[in-house]
Amino acid sequence: MSAAxxxxxxxxxxxxxxxxxxxxxxxxxxxxxxxxxxxxxxxLEGVALPDPVRAVLDDARFDAEREKRQALWExxxxxxxxxxxxxxxxxxxxxAYAAAGLKAGExxxxxxxxxxxxxxxxxxxxxxxxxxxxEWVKPDPYDDAYYRQWMHExxxxxxxxxxxxIDVHHTxxxxxxxxxxxAGAMIADRVDLGGGLSILxxxxxxxxxxxxxxxxxxxxxxxxxLWDIRCLLSDIEDISRxxxxxxxxxxxxxVARARRLCEHLFGRGSLDLGMVDQMFVARLLSADGWGxxxxxxxxxxxxxxxxxxxxxxxxxxxxxxxxxxxGHRPA
Amino acid sequence: xxxHLLLAIGPARFRIGxxxxxxxxxxxxxxxxxxxxxxxxxxxxxxxxLEPAGIxxxxxxxxxxxxxxxxxxxxxxxxxxxxxxxxxMGMNLQMALGWRRHLLIHASSVEKDGKVLVxxxxxGSGKSTLAALLGERGWRLMGDEFALLDFATGAIHPFPxxxxxxxxxxxxxxREVDDAARFGPLMAATPKGDIAHxxxxxxxxxxxxxxxxxxxLLFPRYGHAPDIRAVGxxxxxxxxxxxxxxxxxxxxxxxxxxxxxxxxxxxxALDFSSGDEADRMIGRLWREYAG
Numbered sequence: 001m002s003a004a005x006x007x008x009x010x011x012x013x014x015x016x017x018x019x020x021x022x023x024x025x026x027x028x029x030x031x032x033x034x035x036x037x038x039x040x041x042x043x044l045e046g047v048a049l050p051d052p053v054r055a056v057l058d059d060a061r062f063d064a065e066r067e068k069r070q071a072l073w074e075x076x077x078x079x080x081x082x083x084x085x086x087x088x089x090x091x092x093x094x095x096a097y098a099a100a101g102l103k104a105g106e107x108x109x110x111x112x113x114x115x116x117x118x119x120x121x122x123x124x125x126x127x128x129x130x131x132x133x134x135e136w137v138k139p140d141p142y143d144d145a146y147y148r149q150w151m152h153e154x155x156x157x158x159x160x161x162x163x164x165x166i167d168v169h170h171t172x173x174x175x176x177x178x179x180x181x182x183a184g185a186m187i188a189d190r191v192d193l194g195g196g197l198s199i200l201x202x203x204x205x206x207x208x209x210x211x212x213x214x215x216x217x218x219x220x221x222x223x224x225x226l227w228d229i230r231c232l233l234s235d236i237e238d239i240s241r242x243x244x245x246x247x248x249x250x251x252x253x254x255v256a257r258a259r260r261l262c263e264h265l266f267g268r269g270s271l272d273l274g275m276v277d278q279m280f281v282a283r284l285l286s287a288d289g290w291g292x293x294x295x296x297x298x299x300x301x302x303x304x305x306x307x308x309x310x311x312x313x314x315x316x317x318x319x320x321x322x323x324x325x326x327g328h329r330p331a
Numbered sequence: 332x333x334x335h336l337l338l339a340i341g342p343a344r345f346r347i348g349x350x351x352x353x354x355x356x357x358x359x360x361x362x363x364x365x366x367x368x369x370x371x372x373x374x375x376x377x378x379x380x381l382e383p384a385g386i387x388x389x390x391x392x393x394x395x396x397x398x399x400x401x402x403x404x405x406x407x408x409x410x411x412x413x414x415x416x417x418x419x420m421g422m423n424l425q426m427a428l429g430w431r432r433h434l435l436i437h438a439s440s441v442e443k444d445g446k447v448l449v450x451x452x453x454x455g456s457g458k459s460t461l462a463a464l465l466g467e468r469g470w471r472l473m474g475d476e477f478a479l480l481d482f483a484t485g486a487i488h489p490f491p492x493x494x495x496x497x498x499x500x501x502x503x504x505x506r507e508v509d510d511a512a513r514f515g516p517l518m519a520a521t522p523k524g525d526i527a528h529x530x531x532x533x534x535x536x537x538x539x540x541x542x543x544x545x546x547x548l549l550f551p552r553y554g555h556a557p558d559i560r561a562v563g564x565x566x567x568x569x570x571x572x573x574x575x576x577x578x579x580x581x582x583x584x585x586x587x588x589x590x591x592x593x594x595x596x597x598x599x600a601l602d603f604s605s606g607d608e609a610d611r612m613i614g615r616l617w618r619e620y621a622g
Contacts, residue, residue, distance in 0.1 A: 029378045052374040059431040
């Protein structure tokens with residue numbers, strides 16, 4: 001699969017010199033599908049490239065710069081809306097990496113703004129954002145109630161003038177998931193960036209990225225998330241502190257797996273991976289040279305897994321039945 | 332993908348893959364005069380995929396989903412007999428959503444005396460048919476769909492893809508062009524009506540990398556009594572921001588380029604009721620503003 005070539009280029013950019021036109025067509029289509037094209041552009045900075053490749057990568061970088069500017073502005077607007085409450089606004093994921101100038105933010109596409117606020121201040125935060133121009137986008141009462149009862153975030157809000165989405169989290173995994181991360185500790189140990197904004201500590205950034213990739217969701221676009229983790233891991237000074245922190249959040253196993261996957265795909269050498277890890281690798285590398293998912297069946301397996309992770313079987317059955325009656329069909 | 336082709340139109344290179352042979356064969360024939368190669372020899376700016384819309388839909392009631400680097404999430408699949416149109420729509424979509432090297436204006440353009448006439452307007456305004464018509468009457472066709480405005484020089488770059496003729500425009504151009512080999516197959520009852528493609532005149536293709544400065548901007552409107560009206564700079568600017576698919580994405584450079592365009596190029600709204608009439612009116616306007 002061409003995603004393997006993409007991963008090897010991210011690991012060792014000098015390898016770009018050996019690529020022919022066919023490889024470039026394939027690797028750039030796979031990178032676009034995995035939302036890693038601008039990241040690849042940053043990695044290939046200073047490497048001699050054919051002109052047509054350089055042109056496509058420059059366009060991708062241009063788009064990433066704009067996204068970053070927009071994301072920082074959205075973060076600024078959210079901070080302004082929430083300032084009167086005097087609560088900490090912790091940026092998560094892309095916006096956090098961009099605001100703190102982390103390596104993980106280089107060329108990263110940033111979609112929604114994700115923030116974390118203390119759970120007991122959630123209602124106040126919601127009211128303040130509604131007053132500042134954000135609006136509900138989930139008109140369905142079942143979806144709305146589901147979010148409020150079981151999810152780790154409010155139903156998504158979109159700003160009516162800027163058309164940008166904000167996800168307000170109170171913890172990092174759905175309440176129905178088995179691990180129960182300590183969101184209070186995450187907020188207490190945040191790193192202040194000034195301007196009313198902060199980000200998670202180095203260790204908690206890794207824990208959150210890992211929870212997002214391995215303990216939640218079907219791993220679509222997972223290679224990008226694993227690249228995030230690889231960059232975040234490189235900021236960690238004391239690996240034993242990461243292990244302690246992961247244990248506190250109930251994420252010791254996923255964090256250990258993420259480290260193995262990073263080492264295997266982006267590290268120095270190939271590890272001797274177990275069978276389950278190999279399935280994760282196959283899923284992460286399923287983009288083909290036309291930007292398609294070349295392993296549909298495996299993808300469906302991980303889709304089922306994502307729901308089993310998210311809730312116990314009986315609850316899942318009721319949820320799927322309700323969604324089916326409402327006309328929802330899996331993609 | 333099983334069938335594929337790499338094709339250059341103006342400054343952009345497309346890699347088009349298809350689950351079926353038909354659309355690729357049609358592209359090869361209609362784009363015979365354009366630079367074609369394989370994905371082994373050249374690097375594309377964009378990838379377009381024509382893929383089955385569901386399990387089994389390669390064979391059973393074959394149905395094409397347009398996908399690629401950029402795609403619309405809820406695009407309706409198309410019948411395979413309209414596969415050529417699907418390929419064209421796929422390429423247009425990549426340009427509209429992904430092109431960053433020029434400001435993209437949804438407009439047709441033709442060139443004469445080293446100067447460019449740009450025609451902007453809604454679908455059905457007649458801008459595409461007018462460009463096709465003028466392209467047979469002494470003008471060089473630069474494009475019937477997108478005009479590419481250079482950020483640095485303010486020049487218009489050609490994007491002379493196949494001319495997409497809709498409904499009555501097909502007969503208008505069949506009367507104008509006495510060469511059946513320059514027409515693609517008639518695709519009846521597509522989501523956009525009846526469609527047939529016209530291969531641009533040889534000069535439009537051989538000179539597709541030659542840019543030229545704009546001299547006149549028209550807002551044509553078909554189906555009205557003949558009339559012309561000057562359009563203010565502000566109004567033209569607002570129209571063109573709406574007609575551009577990458578104005579917001581290109582940021583400040585887009586504002587600067589468009590501002591220069593509307594403050595240096597005269598804008599005229601032109602109502603017309605037939606192609607011959609519009610041709611005469613444009614001839615007079617051209618002598619007045621670009622002569």
